[in-house]
Amino acid sequence: MTAVGQDTLGTRTTLTVGARSLAYYSLPKAAETLGDISRLPFSMKVLLENLLRFEDGTTVTVDDLKAMIQWLTDRTSEREIQYRPARVLMQDFTGVPCVVDLAAMRDAMGALGGDAQKINPLVPVHLVIDHSVMVDEFGSPQAFTDNVEIEYQRNMERYEFLRWGSKALDNFKVVPPGTGICHQVNLEHLAQTVWVSKGADGLEVAYPDTCVGTDSHTTMVNGLGVLGWGVGGIEAEAAMLGQPVSMLIPEVVGFKLTGTLAEGITATDLVLTVTQMLRQKGVVGRFVEFYGVGLDALSLADRATIANMAPEYGATCGFFPVDQATINYLRLTGRDETHIDLVEAYAKAQGLWRDANLPDPVFTDSLALDMSTVQPSLAGPKRPQDKVLLSNVDDNFNTELVKGYKKTGESDTRKGVDGTDYDVGHGDVVIAAITSCTNTSNPNVLVAAGLVARKARALGLKPKPWVKTSLSPGSQVVTDYLDRAKLTEDLDAIGFNLTGYGCMTCIGNSGPLPAPISKAINENDLVAASVLSGNRNFEGRVSPDVRANFLASPPLVVAYALKGTVREDITTTPIGISDDGKPVMLKDIWPTNHEITDIITSVIDSEMYRTRYANVFEGDRKWRGITIEGSDTYTWNPSSTYVQNPPYFEGMGMTPAPTTDIVDARPLAILGDSITTDHISPAGSIKADSPAGRYLLAHGVTKTDFNSYGARRGNHEVMMRGTFANIRIKNEMVPGIEGGMTKYVPSGEVLAIYDAAQKYKADGTALVVVAGKEYGTGSSRDWAAKGTTLLGVRAVIAESFERIHRSNLVGMGVLPLQFPEGIDRKTLQLDGSERFSIEGVASLRPRQMVTVTLTRADGTSETFEARCRIDTVNELDYFRNGGILPYVLRKLAA
Known part of the structure; x- marks a missing residue:
């Protein structure tokens, strides 16, 4: 089912394709009220349709729609919008913790007296197991068989869990190991270019296929006219559970292509040239959209090659509009003919069809390449x-x-x-x-x-x-x-x-x-x-x-x-x-x-694709041979070191506990500028003498079988022990020491951050993290926020936040506060011995100022006003419920 808004502008109408009639939200009808949108970039038209369909007066307003039109004049915008993608794509490393959370929500639903079967993704989710196979064997006819055998031996616990998810959850499908990579399976089979689902009234609704994915190269599908990009696990879970993804209306850089590739020049030569040009241009956080007559010389596969490299050139996505090449590719890859007819009819009806005779869209900025100049x-x-x-x-x-x-x-x-x-x-x-x-x-x-x-x-x-x-x-x-x-x-x-x-x-x-x-x-x-x-x-x-x-x-x-x-x-x-x-x-x-x-x-030919994808979710003999209990809830194995039931819902009731002010919190860490999510989130190998290494050794795991933090993302015990444990992080509470260490103030001991957090938990002491500018910059990583909350951190006070990590903190029930201009950890001369009390938490409003009282070791105190960086009403709902997962759970239980 697709949720829809109130359609204030009256744009819902009917599209007839052959014998089929579908509802859709008409961009041309919207233009009658909002103004001419013909020269909006195609990617922006996709966003506009999304806002039009979900306009409800609260999460999406008519003013949001007007801001999209104003973009044509300003070519930029500071407005934050709530975007709801049609579906979610996952790979197994980042997908496992998302499924862990769903399984935990089912347990919690039962504890609340509700129906566990109500906990399902509310939009279609596809998880492709593609990140676990390694090149152990090579150069022989047996290499593939041997590598798959080793893959199953290493990852059986995770695969048993995902196999349960594929059976127990609705709207959730798993593509088994040995099938392909998530973005190529998406391009060749999962993507529809135009998505169709049942509306609340039972009628079919057509709308642009859009997705977010927990793999950065989700962007490959932009070559097929599908707007998609990579996100962190918390944003993916929000989308999966029907919650909007907050984003700024993007700037869009146009990349004009002319000419054709010379003899012997490959698409790789072209994409490396494009990547270099866009990196030099500077497109981080922006959409890139390709246009120009050169598109007619590019196959769909060439377009997908370019779109796939968006993370490398720094863009959110590299979008190619729908045109005849899209239709040809859908046909080549065995998509249903009636659906192909719908894609063409819908794109043309909505002004989403690229035609060489159309005027160029308006862009924030642009650059151009004559493809005949590309060299090996x-x-x-x-x-x-x-x-x-x-x-x-x-x-x-x-x-x-x-x-x-x-x-x-x-x-x-x-x-x-x-x-x-x-x-x-x-x-x-x-x-x-x-x-x-x-x-x-x-x-x-x-x-x-x-x-x-x-x-x-x-x-x-x-x-x-x-x-x-x-x-x-x-x-x-x-x-x-x-x-x-x-x-x-x-x-x-x-x-x-x-x-x-x-x-x-x-x-x-x-x-x-x-x-x-x-x-x-x-x-x-x-x-x-x-x-x-x-x-x-x-x-x-x-x-x-x-x-x-x-x-x-x-x-x-x-x-x-x-x-x-x-x-x-x-x-x-x-x-x-x-x-x-x-x-x-x-x-x-x-x-x-x-x-x-x-x-x-x-x-x-198309038969190849139809045959290979006919039973894409069934898997090989090994996958089908994994035995699982056919239960609505997952039977957690207490001895598993890969998958454990997280404590997010312990003691949770139907009514959220009142949010309370933060009193006498201790700083767990005082950090500098540009602390990235790589600094915060566990990644890479696990050291034997680290808290995570000690945990695994205590549970009978030998050092050679530690695997990586990435493979163990489904076990919060491992991941919380690795939070803030990066070997290069510098905590100003322990000058001269690199790595995840801090000072436990009551005794003066220097301890691993996890160990200190456990001592504070035993004391009943709340914790805060203090940081400089651009806190949480870099890739979105869900465990950077999940680990923070599990360590007992109630607030992060920073000079500025990276947008997505700020949102993720709120999504895990952590309060982000921004220092006022002229005040920071340096002007306050913090050394970690201080206590922080934060007033007004119980009666927060989005972006209000709150009073922070700082009490020093000598008993003196001072106050300052900090900006609450809970920016929207729906974010405030998440925070008051202790995070997005309890919020959704209570909503479904009610």
């Missing part, structure tokens, strides 16, 4: 926006070797590898990965990779023996068309055997290098390289053994596996020697555009 490129060695021309990769690395890695005079260093007849040196490519994400949704570059392999195989070329090769496509359809083109056997022959369907090398699941190679690299401090077709190449991300990482197209990944080094110019020096002893150049094995197109048109 990589990006690296440390950031995706650092584009480097293919012919300059060697110079780039050799310069970085001296300036960045401080290896003066070592360029020719070679070190032997134990048990082999070869050696390795700086710049040797030890990982060559055709990996899921940016490129594996694009048949053009995957077929090109297969053709490079075919030509290399025919000449007798092989990868260098130190290269770990892998192929991890984003969907099973990729295997189908490579098989049909007989390119799989060519890729296999040079080591690019299938290793899994999931986010692998790009997120650091590249698996271990062979031990002798790892030893040679680390004992000799070699700067090894990787070449991968993903989207992220930050230092330390791909592999702990590899310091230089380059993003490249899949055919270049194959070429660099053959070449084996980034220290020589691959365009002018041989990549290998053929069977007849002749040097082979890159141009000798590079396919033509015609060769690629011929194969694509002959092997890819």
Whole structure:
């Protein structure tokens, strides 16, 4: 069911497509009252329709609609709007805690005497298990089977839990392991471009397909005209439970494309060029929308490749409007013909259809690219926006070797590898990965990779023996068309055997290098390289053994596996020697555009997609073999170290307890400027001597089986122990100490933040966190807010907040307060011995000033006024209920 508003402007009308009649909220009718909207960016029209459909006089008002029209004049806005996406997309790392919360809500509903079955997502949710498979095995026909086996062994507890969720919850579907990556499955199957659901009156309502996802590369679907972007877990849960996502009306940067790509240039070359240009422009927090005649020269797969890199160029999304390419792709991927007709009719009726004859939209700012000027490129060695021309990769690395890695005079260093007849040196490519994400949704570059392999195989070329090769496509359809083109056997022959369907090398699941190679690299401090077709190449991300990482197209990944080094110019020096002893150049094995197109048109058809996605939620034998109890509530395993029932609803009644003033709270931490959610939220490996490590050891987990904080996000006991535990965080209460430490003031002990919080809890002492500017900046991370509240923190007082983290704090029942101009932790000369009392909490209004009384160790006190950063009425409701989850639970129970 889709909730709708009161339709003050009278825009609800009927669309007839064939024999089908559907209700929709007409943008042209809205324009009759609001004014001309024809030149609004298409992405903004999608937002306007959303506000129009949910206008209720409270969460969405007519003034919000008018602000969207005013945007055409101002091209920017400070107005915050409440946006409700049609659906939610999740991957398993970030999805598990969301399902944990639903399971806990079911228990709590039962405790309140209600029906546990009422707790379900209120909008469709799809969770794709794609972040757990690793490249443990490679270069053999058994690699895929072996990696899946290991994946299930490592993650069975989590998979049993998700299997329960897929059976017990309505509106919640799980795509099992070994199927594909969330954003490619979304593009090829889940996305509808126009969504249809039943209205409150039982009639079908059509509206733009929109989504938020707990994967940053949710943005891939913008290539299909679906507005979507990545969010943190709390925003995803809010959307999942029918609550609006707060956002500012965005600025929109137009990117004009003209011309066509030259012979031999790939979509990867184009997207790396676009990424560099947009990073230089500055588009963080903005929408990017592509326009211009060049769109007609881009396939849908090329558009998806560009849209997918939005997080790398810093935008919220990179949007492509609906046009004929959209329709062609929906048909190619096996979508229902009656739905395809609806997409076209709806887009045209709403003014959401791109036509080459339309005037350009109005944008906040714009830039342009003639695609004929794009040259072969990589990006690296440390950031995706650092584009480097293919012919300059060697110079780039050799310069970085001296300036960045401080290896003066070592360029020719070679070190032997134990048990082999070869050696390795700086710049040797030890990982060559055709990996899921940016490129594996694009048949053009995957077929090109297969053709490079075919030509290399025919000449007798092989990868260098130190290269770990892998192929991890984003969907099973990729295997189908490579098989049909007989390119799989060519890729296999040079080591690019299938290793899994999931986010692998790009997120650091590249698996271990062979031990002798790892030893040679680390004992000799070699700067090894990787070449991968993903989207992220930050230092330390791909592999702990590899310091230089380059993003490249899949055919270049194959070429660099053959070449084996980034220290020589691959365009002018041989990549290998053929069977007849002749040097082979890159141009000798590079396919033509015609060769690629011929194969694509002959092997890819809609039946492939229909067949692969017909039973997409059933999974393989292993998934179907997971036994679960068919219960409405989850049977928690008290000995599990992966999934535990969180304490958010302990002692909760139908009526919220009165919010009380905060009296004599102690600071848990006093922090500086630009504290990120990475500083706050647990991430990465777990140290044995940390509170989380001690917990796992006490529960019989050996250090080798610790896994990561990411894999254990479903266990609040692990995650709260890792909150504020980042090894680089600096708490000003303990000067000179890095890491998650603080002072327990009553005794003066310096303790881990978690340990101190537990002592304060035993004392009955409330806690606050004090910080500088831009508190909570960076990626949205739900555990940055969840961990804060579980540690007993009632308020965070900062000079300024990152918008989403501020909202997340409120969503977990934590009060955000903003220092007034001229007062901060420095002017107050805080050292952590103080007590804080905050008045007016019981009678808060959005954005009101509240009185904070500071009492020092010597008994003196002073007061100041701080701004309450609960910004909206619905946020105040969340706070008074102790957070968004109790708020929704009480609403459903009532």
